Amino acid sequence: QIQLVQSGPELKKPGETVKISCKASGYTFTNYGMNWVKQAPGKGLKWMGWINTYTGEPTYADDFKGRFAFSLETSASTAYLQINNLKNEDTATYFCARETTATKAMDYWGQGTSVTVSS
Amino acid sequence: ENVLTQSPAIMSASPGEKVTMTCRASSSVSSSYLHWYQQKSGASPKLWIYSTSNLASGVPARFSGSGSGTSYSLTISSVEAEDAATYYCQQYSGYPFTFGSGTKLEIK
Numbered sequence: 001q002i003q004l005v006q007s008g009p010e011l012k013k014p015g016e017t018v019k020i021s022c023k024a025s026g027y028t029f030t031n032y033g034m035n036w037v038k039q040a041p042g043k044g045l046k047w048m049g050w051i052n053t054y055t056g057e058p059t060y061a062d063d064f065k066g067r068f069a070f071s072l073e074t075s076a077s078t079a080y081l082q083i084n085n086l087k088n089e090d091t092a093t094y095f096c097a098r099e100t101t102a103t104k105a106m107d108y109w110g111q112g113t114s115v116t117v118s119s
Numbered sequence: 120e121n122v123l124t125q126s127p128a129i130m131s132a133s134p135g136e137k138v139t140m141t142c143r144a145s146s147s148v149s150s151s152y153l154h155w156y157q158q159k160s161g162a163s164p165k166l167w168i169y170s171t172s173n174l175a176s177g178v179p180a181r182f183s184g185s186g187s188g189t190s191y192s193l194t195i196s197s198v199e200a201e202d203a204a205t206y207y208c209q210q211y212s213g214y215p216f217t218f219g220s221g222t223k224l225e226i227k
Contacts, residue, residue: 044207044219044220045164045221046218047215049215095163097164103151105166106154106209107175108166109163109165
């Protein structure tokens with residue numbers, strides 16, 4: 001069965017770096033794009049961008065340009081989200097979500113990774 | 120950016136009631152690219168309805184979706200307790216993808 005399994009919760013200090021993983025199984029990893037979605041505590045869903053798992057090309061939403069980086073380890077069917085120079089407002093749950101090419105719907109989601117930034 | 124506005128923000132319904140929630144876009148969206156997600160507290164979102172009116176696998180037939188252009192809706196013909204959740208619409212009309220702010224459905 002198709003699964004996206006994300007890495008565990010993180011507690012970081014402002015200015016630090018975090019790297020979240022999303023390991024895919026049950027399908028051909030490079031056939032589907034991978035999206036990243038942020039959900040701040042008690043808030044809605046915010047699209048951060050996506051990475052083309054075939055070419056490795058990332059696309060970032062405007063609010064996530066600069067400190068955020070998507071990457072891949074294709075041999076391990078794993079996508080990564082790295083956030084540099086963490087700020088308090090980065091405290092959130094981050095989801096990876098597989099994208100269906102034809103409809104741009106996100107049909108499978110990871111369980112989410114909680115990142116808490118606190119001094 | 121195509122802004123999605125969902126209404127109402129919160130709604131309350133009794134079991135058996137029919138409910139409808141709406142999603143309005145600031146610019147036209149192809150019906151192929153308008154989707155709905157269900158998120159229960161503490162869980163990941165689930166794709167619920169894709170391309171306006173297609174139910175995702177396992178979604179009960181009491182759910183339906185409709186719309187075109189800038190106006191879309193999700194209807195539950197007879198609400199059940201398990202439907203308590205927040206529902207988000209999402210669109211693609213070029214990047215960025217955007218989500219609506221969600222409609223929280225409470226069951227009385």
